[in-house]
Each structure stands twice: as structure tokens, then as C-alpha cells.
Amino acid sequence: MPAARFNPLVKTLAAPPIPEVQAWKREYVGSHGPLIDLSQAVPGYPPHSDMLGWLGEAASSVSMAGYGDIEGEPELRAAYAEWVSEIYTTDINPANIHITSGCNQAFMAAMTAIAGPGDTVLLTNPCYFNHETTLEMSGVKVGYVDCHAQDGFLPRPEAVEAMIRDGVRALAIVTPNNPTGATYPAGLLQVLFELCRKHGIWLVLDETYRDFLPLDAGAPHGLLSNPGWQDNLIGLYSFSKSFCIPGHRVGAVTAGSAVVAQIAKVMDNLQICAPRPPQAALAKAIPALGDWRCANTLEISARASALIEVMGGVQGWDVAALGAYFAFVRHPFTDLSAFEAAQRLARESGVITIPGSFFGNGLERYLRVAFANADVATICQLGKRFTSCSGD
Structure with missing residues (x-):
């Protein structure tokens, strides 16, 4: 047998x-x-003691024991949209936000929504290994844009463009970078965004570590102020590091409402909804724990x-x-x-x-x-x- x-x-x-x-x-x-x-x-x-208190309060709430909205708790989507709007001095709406169970899931859900078996997604070399394996197990091909020490482990735009061909669906980058720590300057991000727009592919931007940029650095980039950014840009984020709750698994996608609708289809099959108690706690923590x-x-x-x-x-x-x-x-x-x-x-x-x-x-x-x-x-x-x- x-x-x-x-x-x-x-x-x-x-x-x-x-x-x-x-x-x-x-x-x-x-x-x-x-x-x-x-x-x-x-x-x-x-975590902050208040965060622990809010987590305990939400976890013991009967209302949090049932299913929630696939796209995330409305209070967290609103709070996160307001926070993103402040960081990037632009106007982001709750409809642009989808909450996930961690940033790895945000990446998987986004990639499932935009690329299928036989398609290609470009990563940098070096790359975050979970991005690579997510694509490989999904049957998506991976193309690598080499980044070198003499360039600060940042990709050269001409090297990126040379990799864009038929079947390429997206360029996915992490800034500040995992594993190197390299931070992409706003100007480079704008050039990469324009390249992706020129060729009709997605720029997927993982900013899990953005809250640890220098406090006087200003906005990490101006991509969300580009007219029509929703047609080519998908932002990813994790609450794990900034709020010290990696075990509670909460992440977020910032994208156009059309992208959010596609990701909701994926999430309904992956998990239905992200964990609800930490979402409720984060909705309070975002405005309260800035200092x-x-x-x-x-x-x-x-x-x-x-x-x-x-x-x-x-x-x-x-x-x-x-x-x-x-x-x-x-x-x-x-x-x-x-x-x-x-x-x-x-x-x-x-x-x-x-x-x-x-x-x-x-x-x-x-x-x-x-x-x-x-x-x-x-x-x-x-x-x-x-x-x-x-x-x-």
C-alpha cells in the first residue's frame, strides 16, 4: 500500500x-x-502595565469571545488609520485598513490576493526568510534583486527594473530592513514606487520596525500622498515590537479598499478574524501610549x-x-x-x-x-x- x-x-x-x-x-x-x-x-x-490591563479586561469580556469582523475590529481600524494619517501627514480611512494575525499573515494574505502559482514576486537578497518561504509554498516564483554592502544593502533602482518582466506581480521590501537593519531613504522608496507604477506591479512595503526610526527623522516616506497610491502600494505592519505583544499576533495592512476586499476573501479562509482581545486593547493603546x-x-x-x-x-x-x-x-x-x-x-x-x-x-x-x-x-x-x- x-x-x-x-x-x-x-x-x-x-x-x-x-x-x-x-x-x-x-x-x-x-x-x-x-x-x-x-x-x-x-x-x-x-509591555506597558496599562496594555496588560487592557488585554486582561478584553480577554475576560463575553463580547470578545465571539467572531469579529473579518477586516478587523472597527475601533482598531479607526485608531490605526488615524495613527497612519499622523505619521505620514495624509488622510487614511478605516476602509484602507485590514487587521491580521501578525505581519507574517498580512504578507501571506496580501500575496495570495495579488499573486498565484507561476507568477513571480521580487525580493531583495538578503531577504526576510519567511517572505521567501511563504511564496515558495504558494507556488509563486521568487526573483532576487541583489543588494551589496557597498550600497548599504539597498537595492539599485536599475537592478530592480532589470528584473521586472512578464509574470512579475510585485516587489516586496522591508524597511528598516530585516535582516540588515538598512533603512530605505524616502527618495529611494519614491523611485521604487514609480518603477512599480510604470510597470503595473505592486510595491509591498513591510514597515514592521518603522517605530524605531530616529524620533526627529520625520515621515518615513511620502508614498501615501501620491495620487492613486491605492493602485500600486500595499503597506504591512506589526504591532508586536512597538507594543511588546508578539505572542498576541496582531498585524495590519494599509491598502486601497479594493485590495482590502480581496484580502478579506483570503482571511475568511485563513482565520476568519484576527484575535479580538488584543485588537480591543490596541485600540486604546495607540492613542494612550505614545510617550x-x-x-x-x-x-x-x-x-x-x-x-x-x-x-x-x-x-x-x-x-x-x-x-x-x-x-x-x-x-x-x-x-x-x-x-x-x-x-x-x-x-x-x-x-x-x-x-x-x-x-x-x-x-x-x-x-x-x-x-x-x-x-x-x-x-x-x-x-x-x-x-x-x-x-x-
């Missing part, structure tokens, strides 16, 4: 990366002190500065790019792969990072360091840890 089979598009995917590197914890014997986990991007401080969020942005900036200072004193290790939650660090081991270098750093020095090779090709000399996980005092310990694991 033949054995039942798996979907080959799923079976051929690599195992989830985070559990793989987390397993290295067991190999560290503690010779340099407590293990420092800089792998998964998680807030290194707790707290700003203080956290300053804290993450202090952690970034501490990492730059520490790594500046470590011979052989170089910070190639940095921003928001991440640094892309070049390791000194010419004879080791990125996987081997990351495993050695974990085993010998008790620092967990992610190999650059998990994010694309040609990245064997890099490790992703999620420095936002650790406070300044912990980051200051990294100098000795990296030095102890040298290439000499």
Missing part, C-alpha cells in the same frame, strides 16, 4: 530557522556567563549606539549595516561558513545569532544580530564574547 504524501512545495522547505539556532543553547557550557540570545527579534522589555513608545525608541537607539561602540573595539568583526532592531555583522572566519561561524559563537562564547546564509546567497561572511533583545549593560559584554571567539 503506497504511503500518503506531503505537498512537495512544503516538504522541500528548510526547517524553521529560529528553532534550529535556539538548539545551540544546549552546546554552551557557560564559560563566559549567562547566554545572550540575539537571534529572534523580540522586545527586550515588557511610552517614544521612550522605547530612545532605548533602542541607545542599544544601537552601544553595539556600534562595542564592536568598534573588536578586531576582525565589522558592523556592515545597522538600524532599528538589527545589525548585519561581518565575521572574521575566512574558512567557516556563516552557519559554522554562528554555531561557533554560540558554542564557545554563548551568543546566539542567525547565519547570514539563512537570508540569501552570497552572505556566508555575515551574521544577523538582533541587538534590541538585550539592554545596554548586556550589549557591553559582547566585546569580550566576540573577542574570545576570534579568527586568530
